[in-house]
Amino acid sequence: MQEMINRAKELLSDGTVNRVLGWRRGDMSYNPEPSYFETAEDLDANFVYNGFCGANLSKYMIEGSKLEGKTLVFLKPCDSYSFNQLIAEHRVDRDKAYIIGVGCMGKLSFEKIKEQGVKGITNITIDDANENITVETLYGEKTLAYKDCMLERCHVCKGKEHQIFDETIGESRDTKDADRFAEVEKIEAMSPEEKFAFFQNELSRCIRCNACRNVCPACSCRKCVFDSTKFDSAQKANVDSFEERMFHIIRAFHVAGRCTDCGECSRVCPQGIPLHLFNRKFIKDIDEFYGEFQAGVDPEAKSPLTSFTFNDVEPGVTGGRR
Amino acid sequence: MSDTCHCHDNYVKDVLIPQVGVITDIREETPDVKTFRVNAPEGGKLFEHMPGQCAMLCAPGVSEGMFSITSSPTNKEYQEFSIKKCGQLTDYLHSLEVGDEITVRGPYGNHFPVEDKLKGKNLLFIAGGIGLAPLRSVINYVLDNRSDYGTVDILYGSRSKDDLVQLKEIQDVWMKTEGVNVYLTIDREQEGWDGHVGFVPAYLKELGFDTNKTALLCGPPIMIKFCLASLIEMGFSKEQVYTTLELRMKCGIGKCGRCNIGSKYVCKDGPVFRCDEIDELPNEY
Amino acid sequence: MFKIAKSKLPELLKAIAAQQELFLPVNNNGQVNFAAWFEGCNADIETLKTVKSPKDMFFPQSETLYTVKKEQHKLSVEPQALADQNFVAFGMKACDIQGIKVLDKVFLAEPVDTFYRARREHGTIVALACHEPEESCFCKVFGVDCAEPDADVVMWNANDTLYWKAVTDKGTALTEALSGVLENADAADEKAVETEQENIRAIVEKLPYTNLSLEGWNGNVTEEKFNSPVWEKLYKPCLACGTCTFVCPTCQCYDIKDYDTGHGIQRYRCWDSCMYSDFTMMAHGNNRTSQMQRFRQRFMHKLVYFPANNDGMYSCVGCGRCVEKCPSSLNIVKVIKAFEKEAANHE
Numbered sequence: 020m021q022e023m024i025n026r027a028k029e030l031l032s033d034g035t036v037n038r039v040l041g042w043r044r045g046d047m048s049y050n051p052e053p054s055y056f057e058t059a060e061d062l063d064a065n066f067v068y069n070g071f072c073g074a075n076l077s078k079y080m081i082e083g084s085k086l087e088g089k090t091l092v093f094l095k096p097c098d099s100y101s102f103n104q105l106i107a108e109h110r111v112d113r114d115k116a117y118i119i120g121v122g123c124m125g126k127l128s129f130e131k132i133k134e135q136g137v138k139g140i141t142n143i144t145i146d147d148a149n150e151n152i153t154v155e156t157l158y159g160e161k162t163l164a165y166k167d168c169m170l171e172r173c174h175v176c177k178g179k180e181h182q183i184f185d186e187t188i189g190e191s192r193d194t195k196d197a198d199r200f201a202e203v204e205k206i207e208a209m210s211p212e213e214k215f216a217f218f219q220n221e222l223s224r225c226i227r228c229n230a231c232r233n234v235c236p237a238c239s240c241r242k243c244v245f246d247s248t249k250f251d252s253a254q255k256a257n258v259d260s261f262e263e264r265m266f267h268i269i270r271a272f273h274v275a276g277r278c279t280d281c282g283e284c285s286r287v288c289p290q291g292i293p294l295h296l297f298n299r300k301f302i303k304d305i306d307e308f309y310g311e312f313q314a315g316v317d318p319e320a321k322s323p324l325t326s327f328t329f330n331d332v333e334p335g336v337t338g339g340r341r
Numbered sequence: 342m343s344d345t346c347h348c349h350d351n352y353v354k355d356v357l358i359p360q361v362g363v364i365t366d367i368r369e370e371t372p373d374v375k376t377f378r379v380n381a382p383e384g385g386k387l388f389e390h391m392p393g394q395c396a397m398l399c400a401p402g403v404s405e406g407m408f409s410i411t412s413s414p415t416n417k418e419y420q421e422f423s424i425k426k427c428g429q430l431t432d433y434l435h436s437l438e439v440g441d442e443i444t445v446r447g448p449y450g451n452h453f454p455v456e457d458k459l460k461g462k463n464l465l466f467i468a469g470g471i472g473l474a475p476l477r478s479v480i481n482y483v484l485d486n487r488s489d490y491g492t493v494d495i496l497y498g499s500r501s502k503d504d505l506v507q508l509k510e511i512q513d514v515w516m517k518t519e520g521v522n523v524y525l526t527i528d529r530e531q532e533g534w535d536g537h538v539g540f541v542p543a544y545l546k547e548l549g550f551d552t553n554k555t556a557l558l559c560g561p562p563i564m565i566k567f568c569l570a571s572l573i574e575m576g577f578s579k580e581q582v583y584t585t586l587e588l589r590m591k592c593g594i595g596k597c598g599r600c601n602i603g604s605k606y607v608c609k610d611g612p613v614f615r616c617d618e619i620d621e622l623p624n625e626y
Numbered sequence: 627m628f629k630i631a632k633s634k635l636p637e638l639l640k641a642i643a644a645q646q647e648l649f650l651p652v653n654n655n656g657q658v659n660f661a662a663w664f665e666g667c668n669a670d671i672e673t674l675k676t677v678k679s680p681k682d683m684f685f686p687q688s689e690t691l692y693t694v695k696k697e698q699h700k701l702s703v704e705p706q707a708l709a710d711q712n713f714v715a716f717g718m719k720a721c722d723i724q725g726i727k728v729l730d731k732v733f734l735a736e737p738v739d740t741f742y743r744a745r746r747e748h749g750t751i752v753a754l755a756c757h758e759p760e761e762s763c764f765c766k767v768f769g770v771d772c773a774e775p776d777a778d779v780v781m782w783n784a785n786d787t788l789y790w791k792a793v794t795d796k797g798t799a800l801t802e803a804l805s806g807v808l809e810n811a812d813a814a815d816e817k818a819v820e821t822e823q824e825n826i827r828a829i830v831e832k833l834p835y836t837n838l839s840l841e842g843w844n845g846n847v848t849e850e851k852f853n854s855p856v857w858e859k860l861y862k863p864c865l866a867c868g869t870c871t872f873v874c875p876t877c878q879c880y881d882i883k884d885y886d887t888g889h890g891i892q893r894y895r896c897w898d899s900c901m902y903s904d905f906t907m908m909a910h911g912n913n914r915t916s917q918m919q920r921f922r923q924r925f926m927h928k929l930v931y932f933p934a935n936n937d938g939m940y941s942c943v944g945c946g947r948c949v950e951k952c953p954s955s956l957n958i959v960k961v962i963k964a965f966e967k968e969a970a971n972h973e
Contacts, residue, residue, distance in 0.1 A: 046963060047761065047834070050955035053863040074954065079863075129950070134656065138674070140761045141834060157829055158758060224657055226678060226687065229902075230867035230953045246904050287953030289869050290677055291657045355740040357882070357895075358692050358705045382700075401694040401701065401891040402884050442701040444694065588913055589906045591882050594737050597898070598879030599906055601927060602913075603848050604934035623852040623926075625913055 037088035048143035077101035100279035100315025101236035120181030122189030172282025271297035276324035359444035396447030413481035463491035469560025542567035679875030688896035708744035720775035725875025753777035762946030764835035861921035863954035868899035
């Protein structure tokens with residue numbers, strides 16, 4: 020972290036960048052927030068980077084690209100896919116960003132920590148090897164395995180490599196210990212009735228807070244169709260099961276082929292809905308129908324859903340998968 | 342279950358539940374403003390109101406919106422709304438015909454203080470465009486209770502002569518009433534117009550009214566801003582000037598939160614504000 | 627006072643449900659929210675905070691107000707029937723009850739919201755003292771005592787026992803109807819409750835936010851706070867979602883919209899959020915065009931405007947849901963602290 024602060028101060032003072040986009044220390048161990056820094060003093064006092072900095076800063080660079088001068092942005096390996104995809108969609112300006120790829124040891128989930136019976140957290144310390152976290156609480160101390168507290172997305176990590184950067188700082192760790200499509204396959208194996216029941220149960224909790232949409236780097240429309248006052252199908256109410264039937268599915272269709280599987284939707288859902296499953300199903304299908312494709316690897320690459328080749332599967336064919 | 346409680350047998354119907362109103366007359370005022378006359382289906386008025394108050398008109402399935410009641414409370418037969426075509430709901434309302442029904446709830450908001458603070462005062466009405474709608478209610482109320490008020494001056498301006506709302510009433514009634522002075526102006530020269538040409542705030546200064554008046558000001562925000570500046574320059578104090586604010590409203594009863602600025606709800610605590618009261622609000626209108 | 631062994635909770639719930647409709651915290655795939663009881667439901671009274679506050683028992687996320695039928699030119703309006711069945715809200719916490727008191731100030735003020743009033747009149751609140759308060763809790767800052775909630779019935783959860791005290795007539799009526807399952811408590815039980823209360827209050831003193839200061843928020847501070855440069859710095863991480871609004875026990879802004887059922891137009895109201903860009907949008911403009919303005923509005927309303935209209939009552943109850951749920955880790959505590967810091971810098 021100190022290396023990041025030092026480098027940020029250098030780049031600020033030599034005028035390479037006008038500001039730094041990173042994470043600001045919270046008032047609890049677990050709640051740093053995405054934030055801009057403009058002075059060395061502010062960086063020294065408040066900049067933080069640790070296991071709780073899960074927020075993907077790529078989306079903030081849409082606004083960041085409109086600011087005067089360059090912004091230094093810290094991107095974790097998985098965040099860098101989103102940045103590339105936003106370049107492909109002309110939503111961020113590469114020349115306005117100075118990208119430092121930062122290492123990642125896997126990011127922690129407050130929910131996962133709480134699920135392990137932790138209450139009244141007063142402090143959390145992460146050991147140097149990122150093997151364990153020690154949680155001090157009002158009701159005693161507990162040591163938890165780092166791995167058991169990680170976000171779902173880290174268990175299916177796309178890898179330690181940054182897809183775009185000007186320089187890198189810090190080491191990453193391979194945290195992948197599960198198959199990315201295992202959950203999707205489980206659902207595919209369900210009968211239609213079981214599938215419907217599964218999603219209905221999960222989506223019945225949706226409160227239409229739009230956190231998934233607003234955090235999503237692929238949801239970068241200036242004005243969302245669901246925010247139109249002229250569009251009257253329950254833009255914010257949970258009425259007539261719209262949430263269960265339509266909203267998330269429409270969103271998944273809209274980001275299909277562009278979603279990098281950054282997992283932010285599931286991280287921010289206040290109701291713990293595994294929203295990434297929709298997107299991952301599309302990714303799996305795209306891989307099977309059109310050959311393996313990972314959005315955000317190459318900003319010049321053509322998305323399989325917006326380009327045609329003679330090898331493409333016929334629309335509507337779901338039987339003869341490759 | 343049949344043994345339901347009776348604890349709200351005496352409840353009044355919720356204020357959010359509208360009445361049905363039938364359109365009994367439509368006047369085309371200008372190319373984009375129509376005045377709709379609304380009655381209860383069984384005849385008569387839907388409710389009583391005070392000058393400056395508003396009502397929520399709804400075309401079910403389209404939208405609902407707040408409109409000021411342009412007719413005077415002294416009119417015992419109907420209510421009128423002058424509506425400018427500027428969006429989904431107003432487009433729809435403009436497509437309606439006599440005999441069509443809409444839903445109406447209200448009246449909502451406060452009103453111009455015709456019963457106390459304005460009584461006995463010399464009144465100066467300043468309106469621009471569709472901004473005449475709320476003031477017309479006051480003007481006709483004042484004319485119908487002529488002895489309660491002092492002099493009446495009406496300054497009304499619009500983009501062109503075709504955009505002057507209620508021109509017939511202005512010419513046939515207001516201009517012919519004793520002790521009432523009407524000054525009309527349009528923004529640009531136009532064939533067939535031999536009246537004053539120029540913006541309202543400039544004309545206001547040109548006319549240079551005596552400060553022994555209370556001003557009632559309504560129109561586009563930019564006109565309000567410059568007219569207020571003109572008035573201050575002429576020696577008026579903000580306590581002498583009333584105007585109306587317009588924000589998005591949904592409930593009309595100060596609960597849904599949309600029109601909240603500072604500790605005020607424009608739908609309930611407004612729309613009528615004295616200009617010194619507006620100064621106390623955060624600058625968000 | 628009465629009591630019942632915690633192991634008999636299912637029997638207690640069944641007995642209540644036999645009397646009245648029952649809503650209680652239910653765990654659905656790891657997420658606990660208030661929901662209607664059913665036989666075999668996964669009732670969870672141990673999780674301190676439900677994801678959503680229980681406000682939707684009184685002010686549902688969406689509800690039909692009336693239906694309009696159209697025949698040729700003729701319209702007819704059919705108001706939605708008011709709630710007319712008694713129900714029990716089981717397991718509400720002290721902060722959430724304070725939240726209902728805030729909603730009362732809005733919906734029971736003239737003109738009364740009859741839909742809300744009907745639910746309030748038909749609801750019996752069975753509160754549960756907070757056995758183990760958590761770090762995000764700061765109800766004490768708003769004068770709430772989570773060891774002694776203000777409700778029709780209060781329960782304490784200690785020693786594998788639920789202690790039950792009826793407080794109001796409604797609470798007594800419910801208690802009498804449950805005489806078959808509740809046992810009489812004795813002096814030792816009274817003592818156990820006192821001990822539990824002492825334990826709770828001792829923990830509350832140690833909570834990190836308990837001494838949060840509201841100094842500088844009361845009185846006529848609209849202009850000073852509204853124009854502060856702090857907002858411009860604070861709002862930046864805000865994603866403009868409605869999470870804070872929708873999990874909040876006091877947020878009550880709503881929208882009124884149409885739903886075409888195919889055989890009539892249902893006019894319904896639903897929760898809305900001042901954080902949404904279309905909240906104040908009109909046909910000819912928007913008076914809050916930036917997210918900074920919308921962000922500021924939410925906190926100014928809770929900490930300045932609402933108290934100004936309601937004898938100093940804040941419309942935050944310190945439940946801490948926004949602390950736990952904001953995707954960007956922004957919350958009202960950070961806002962209050964930022965202003966405190968700003969004030970200190972000026973001295």
